[in-house]
Amino acid sequence: MLGFLAAMTFVLYLDRVCIGQSAPVIKKDLGLTDAWMSWVNFAFVLSYSLFEIPTGRWGDRYGSRGVLTRVVVWWSIFTALTGRLPG
Numbered sequence: 001m002l003g004f005l006a007a008m009t010f011v012l013y014l015d016r017v018c019i020g021q022s023a024p025v026i027k028k029d030l031g032l033t034d035a036w037m038s039w040v041n042f043a044f045v046l047s048y049s050l051f052e053i054p055t056g057r058w059g060d061r062y063g064s065r066g067v068l069t070r071v072v073v074w075w076s077i078f079t080a081l082t083g084r085l086p087g
C-alpha cells in the first residue's frame with residue numbers, strides 16, 4: 001500500500017511539473033497572452049485544490065485504495081479526452 005501511495009504521489013507531482021513545463025508550448029500553440037495563460041494556470045490550481053479536501057474526506061470515509069483508484073481512472077479519462085479537443 002505504501003508503494004502504491006508513493007507512486008500516486010509521484011504521478012500527481014509529475015502532473016504539476018508537466019503543466020509548468022508545457023506552459024510556454026501551450027501558450028504559443030493556442031496564441032494565448034500572458035494574462036490568458038495565467039487563467040489556464042489558475043483553472044488548473046483551482047480545480048486541483050478544490051478536490052483535495054473532498055478527496056481526503058472520501059479517503060477517510062471509504063478507504064484510500066478505492067478513492068485513489070477512482071481518482072487515477074477519472075484523471076486518466078479526462079487527460080485522454082483533452083487530446084480529443086478540436087484544435
